[in-house]
Structure formats: C-alpha cells, structure tokens
Amino acid sequence: MSMIRTALVSASAVIALSAASVSTSAKEATHPQAEAQALDLSMKSIAIRSVRGEGNKTIEVARLYKDTLVKAGWGDGDIEITPVDDTAYLIATWKGSDPALKPLVISGHMDVVEAKRADWVRDPFAPVVEDGILYGRGASDMKFSGALALASLIELRREGYKPRRTIIIEFSGDEETTMKTSGIIAERLKDAELVLNIDGGGGLLDEASGKPLLWTWDGAEKTYGDFKLEVTNPGGHSSAPRAENAIVQLATALERIGAYHFTPELNPLTKAFFESAAKFQNDPTIAAAMRAFAANPKDEAAIATLRANPATVGMIGTTCVPTMVNGGHALNALPQRATANINCRIFPGHPLPEIMAELEKVAASPAVKFSDVTEGSVATPASPMRPDFTAAVEKAMAKVYPGVAVFPSQSSGASDSMWFRHVGVPSYGASPVFGKVSEEFSHGLNERIRLSNIRPGVTYYLSVLTDLSK
Numbered sequence: 001m002s003m004i005r006t007a008l009v010s011a012s013a014v015i016a017l018s019a020a021s022v023s024t025s026a027k028e029a030t031h032p033q034a035e036a037q038a039l040d041l042s043m044k045s046i047a048i049r050s051v052r053g054e055g056n057k058t059i060e061v062a063r064l065y066k067d068t069l070v071k072a073g074w075g076d077g078d079i080e081i082t083p084v085d086d087t088a089y090l091i092a093t094w095k096g097s098d099p100a101l102k103p104l105v106i107s108g109h110m111d112v113v114e115a116k117r118a119d120w121v122r123d124p125f126a127p128v129v130e131d132g133i134l135y136g137r138g139a140s141d142m143k144f145s146g147a148l149a150l151a152s153l154i155e156l157r158r159e160g161y162k163p164r165r166t167i168i169i170e171f172s173g174d175e176e177t178t179m180k181t182s183g184i185i186a187e188r189l190k191d192a193e194l195v196l197n198i199d200g201g202g203g204l205l206d207e208a209s210g211k212p213l214l215w216t217w218d219g220a221e222k223t224y225g226d227f228k229l230e231v232t233n234p235g236g237h238s239s240a241p242r243a244e245n246a247i248v249q250l251a252t253a254l255e256r257i258g259a260y261h262f263t264p265e266l267n268p269l270t271k272a273f274f275e276s277a278a279k280f281q282n283d284p285t286i287a288a289a290m291r292a293f294a295a296n297p298k299d300e301a302a303i304a305t306l307r308a309n310p311a312t313v314g315m316i317g318t319t320c321v322p323t324m325v326n327g328g329h330a331l332n333a334l335p336q337r338a339t340a341n342i343n344c345r346i347f348p349g350h351p352l353p354e355i356m357a358e359l360e361k362v363a364a365s366p367a368v369k370f371s372d373v374t375e376g377s378v379a380t381p382a383s384p385m386r387p388d389f390t391a392a393v394e395k396a397m398a399k400v401y402p403g404v405a406v407f408p409s410q411s412s413g414a415s416d417s418m419w420f421r422h423v424g425v426p427s428y429g430a431s432p433v434f435g436k437v438s439e440e441f442s443h444g445l446n447e448r449i450r451l452s453n454i455r456p457g458v459t460y461y462l463s464v465l466t467d468l469s470k
Contacts, residue, residue: 034155034458039134039451041068041147046127046136050111050173052086058173059088061110061143065150065171066090072154082184087111087173089181091188094157096166096469102193103166104469106153107416107427108146109175109182109199112138121446132451133439139449140440142199145431146171148454149198152461159462163469165193175199175416179376186419193425194389196464197417200429203404205436205450212401214280216409217393218429219269220382221421222314223346224414227356228339228373229253229363235329235336244367246338247327253363254322254340260362261307262318265347266297267382269408270315276407286312314412320344320359341373345412348382377414380421383428388468393430396463400432400456432460 041064050058062081069079069092079092090110096103115124115137122128127136134144153169168189172182189195203215231246231253266274274294281287289305293316296302306312313319320342327338346355352372360370385408397406417427433453 030455031155031458031462033158034151035454037068037154038144038148038151038454038458039129041065041150042134042139042144043127043129043136045110045143045147046134046138047125049125050087050138051114052111052174052177056086056111058086058110059083062088062090062171062173065110065146066092068150069154073157082181084173084181084184087181089171089173089185091168091170091185094153094163094167094169096163098164099166101165102191103168103189104163104465105189105192105195105420105425106149106167106169106465107172107185107195107197107199107420108142108149108170109172109416110143110146111173111176112141112143113176115447119445124447129451133448134451135446135448137447139447140433140435141447142431144449144453145198145433148433148457149461152458153465155458156462156465161466163465165469167465167469168192172416179414179416179419182416182419186416186423186425189420190423190425192420194386194468195417195420195425195427196468197415197420197427197429198431199415200411200417201409201431202429203401203432203434205434207436207438210436210452212404212434214405214407215397215401215432215434216273216407217390218409218411218417219385219426220267220348220410221380221414221418222318222348222410222412223344223350223352223379223418224377225320225344225346225352225355225372225374227320227342227344227359228371229342230337230339230369230371231367232337232369233335233367235334238332238334240334242334246335249365249367250325250327250338250340253365253368254325256362256364257320257342257359258322260320262320262347262358264293264297264303264307264316266294266316267348267410268385269382269410272385272408273315273410276405280405314345315410318344318347318350318355320355346379348380348410351379378418378422380418382410383417383421383426386426389426389428389430392464392467393428395467396432396460399463400459430464432457 048057048060050061066079124137201217204213231250274290278287278290289302292299292302323343324341328335420427
C-alpha cells in the first residue's frame with residue numbers, strides 16, 4: 001500500500017490549513033536529464049503489468065531498472081535481480097569510499113494492485129499525461145516515486161558525486177500482497193545504517209491554489225493484527241433453548257470489546273505530530289485537545305475529543321474493532337459454533353500476544369477461545385528521531401518549498417519499513433511527492449500523480465542522498 005497517500009490523507013483529515021499559511025516560492029536548480037528520465041521511466045514501468053498472479057511481470061520492471069542503472073554507470077555485478085515465486089526483487093549497490101560505514105538504503109517496491117480496464121476511464125497500463133497529470137496504475141503507488149528516486153540517483157552519479165557511504169537502492173516485488181520479498185531484502189540488508197523508504201511520508205497541496213501546505217515523514221507504523229474469537233457447544237433443537245448459546249456468548253464478548261478503550265499513549269513521533277499539527281488546526285476544540293494530549297496523555301477531556309474524531313482516534317493508541325462475524329448452521333437449530341474477527345491497529349511497542357491477552361481479559365468469558373490469525377505482519381518499535389535524518393530532510397524541503405511545515409507522523413498502515421524495523425534498522429518514510437486529497441486514488445480507479453513533483457523531487461533527493469552518504 002502507499003504510505004505516501006496514507007500520510008497525505010491522514011494529515012489532511014487532521015489539519016485544516018489555508019493556502020496563505022506558508023510562502024512557497026521554490027526556485028530550485030533544474031536538472032533536465034534527470035527530469036526527463038523520471039517521466040520516461042515512470043511511463044515505461046507503469047506500462048508493465050506487475051500484478052500478483054497469472055501474467056505477473058514484476059521481473060520485467062526489475063530488468064527495466066537494471067538496464068537503466070547499467071547505462072548510467074553501474075556494473076552488471078552491482079545489480080542483482082532475484083526471482084521469488086511469481087515475482088522478483090532488485091538490489092543495486094553504489095559502493096562508497098569508506099567500507100567501514102554501514103550503507104544507506106533507498107527502499108521501494110515494483111508491484112501494484114490489480115486494475116481492470118473496464119472499470120477505468122483510461123487503460124490503467126497505458127500511461128498517459130493530461131494537463132500535467134500522469135495517469136496509470138502505479139502512478140502514485142509507487143512507480144513514479146521509484147522512477148524519480150532512480151533518476152535522481154543517476155543524476156548524482158552523472159554530476160561526479162563520490163559517496164563516502166555505500167548507497168543501496170532496492171525494490172521488493174510483493175509489498176502489496178505477501179511481502180515475502182520485503183522480508184528477504186530486510187534480512188539481507190540488516191547491517192544498514194538507515195533506510196529511506198520512498199513509499200512513505202508525503203506532502204499536502206491546497207485544494208484551491210495547489211500550493212504546498214505541509215510535509216510529513218513517518219518513523220513508525222501501527223502493527224496490524226487479527227484475532228479470531230470462537231465459541232462452540234453441542235447445540236440442539238431451537239424449540240428447547242439452553243442457558244448456553246454460542247451466538248449470545250460471542251455477542252456478549254463482542255459488546256464488551258466494542259466498548260473497551262485501550263490506554264492512550266504517546267511516543268516522540270506522535271507527540272511532535274500533535275504539537276506541530278495543533279498550530280495549523282482551524283477547529284479550536286481539536287487544536288486545544290491536541291496540545292493538551294501532547295502535554296499529558298492522561299488528560300480525559302483531550303482524550304474524549306480526539307477519540308470522537310475519526311481522523312485522530314487512531315493516533316492516540318491501540319484500536320481493536322469487530323470486523324466479521326459468523327454463527328449457526330440452521331435456522332431451526334441452536335448454534336454449535338459462532339466466530340468473529342477482531343482487527344487491531346496496535347501502537348508501536350506492544351507485541352501481538354500482549355494485545356490478545358488484554359482482549360481475553362476484557363471479554364471475560366472462558367467459553368470464548370482466542371487465537372492469533374494475523375498474517376504478514378510483525379510488531380515493530382518506532383524508529384528514533386535521528387538528528388542526521390531530520391536535519392537532512394528539513395534542509396532539502398527548505399530548498400524546494402521554503403516555509404512549508406515539516407514534522408513527523410506515524411502511519412496506521414504497513415510498508416516495507418516494518419521489515420527493516422523488525423531486524424533493528426531505522427526506517428523513515430520520506431518521499432518528496434505532494435498531492436491533493438481530491439486526487440488520492442491509490443489502489444483505486446484512475447490513479448494519478450502531478451508531474452510538478454519531478455523538479456523539486458530531484459532537487460530534494462540530490463540534497464538528502466548527499467547529506468546522508470557523505
């Protein structure tokens with residue numbers, strides 16, 4: 001999934017800004033070769049249907065990227081394409097002058113979610129540019145971002161830059177589905193210094209003027225969890241009700257869980273987010289609650305306000321909600337079995353077993369059996385707010401969008417950062433791509449991205465990559 005778009009929508013839902021709130025007169029230098037290459041590579045990669053299942057052509061995207069890098073000066077042996085099941089992953093290395101330094105990793109993915117031609121106004125795999133906007137599956141998630149990073153890295157090499165720290169750019173092949181290659185890559189690169197995830201973070205444009213309003217980077221993700229609840233008993237004829245009814249027992253447990261609130265909490269990232277976001281919040285009640293919660297996460301009035309707001313309820317702690325239920329086997333029979341699924345988005349720092357144990361305590365029913373049925377997710381801590389990283393991205397943003405608010409955030413979705421954090425490598429979602437909420441179509445119909453992101457994006461990457469690898 002696209003963390004860039006998740007961050008954009010999350011930020012916009014929390015913050016109501018006016019276009020006049022910042023001054024944005026970006027006058028960054030132009031890099032015509034890199035800018036042209038970013039668009040060309042975007043369109044070529046979008047045209048390749050890298051969707052899981054029959055006809056998956058993710059490996060062709062990897063070959064396109066490799067050919068591009070080889071032509072730009074990378075050695076054939078510096079780029080590895082590894083097939084895995086019906087997909088593949090790519091790891092390309094630009095060796096630094098100091099082998100004692102751990103590498104900087106640029107992370108992305110090549111696969112996209114399915115898109116049906118009959119549902120789209122345009123062919124999702126025949127990219128087209130209209131009025132400065134690129135349309136096609138993967139435009140925002142995340143083939144444009146991948147192309148922009150590759151073109152910028154190539155520009156850095158073209159300009160004669162010699163990194164002291166090794167730079168590795170890698171692309172997984174199943175981030176949208178099983179994340180098998182994501183885990184493999186993270187394990188192979190677990191000696192990295194830090195990861196720049198170009199599928200995370202992002203900026204918000206004003207709906208009316210199109211001016212940049214804010215940019216957030218993310219340093220943490222809530223853990224995805226699914227727990228199965230099950231009640232079984234002998235059942236019987238419905239004409240002879242019994243005290244123990246599987247559906248009633250399950251419903252009682254679900255009602256208790258539905259009414260339960262996990263303890264609100266903060267980490268350095270969310271504290272900084274609330275403090276910064278409150279400055280731009282037009283709703284004085286929500287703004288006051290943000291400040292109060294950042295100062296004291298036990299403030300009951302602030303908690304009530306933030307919990308009542310769909311845009312902020314997921315930011316103040318773990319949430320668990322029933323999402324599916326099934327019970328009974330016949331209209332005229334007492335149920336022998338009733339099951340439900342509880343979906344949780346867990347605040348960083350809490351393992352899945354801890355949350356399941358807390359839910360069992362809340363349900364308070366020995367008849368309800370709990371099991372962890374989570375797939376493709378691991379609990380991870382928040383990455384630290386490293387001064388070298390924050391200084392690099394703040395400096396780069398100031399170059400291209402002077403005055404734009406820059407602050408951290410925490411994502412409620414999952415990305416490849418999860419796997420790096422799981423093996424102890426700090427990972428930060430920090431894409432320079434900006435967009436409007438009204439143009440958010442990742443995973444949906446008529447996906448798109450503004451080409452106005454190219455020029456400032458190249459300048460941003462040249463700055464960040466230099467600062468983090470010199």
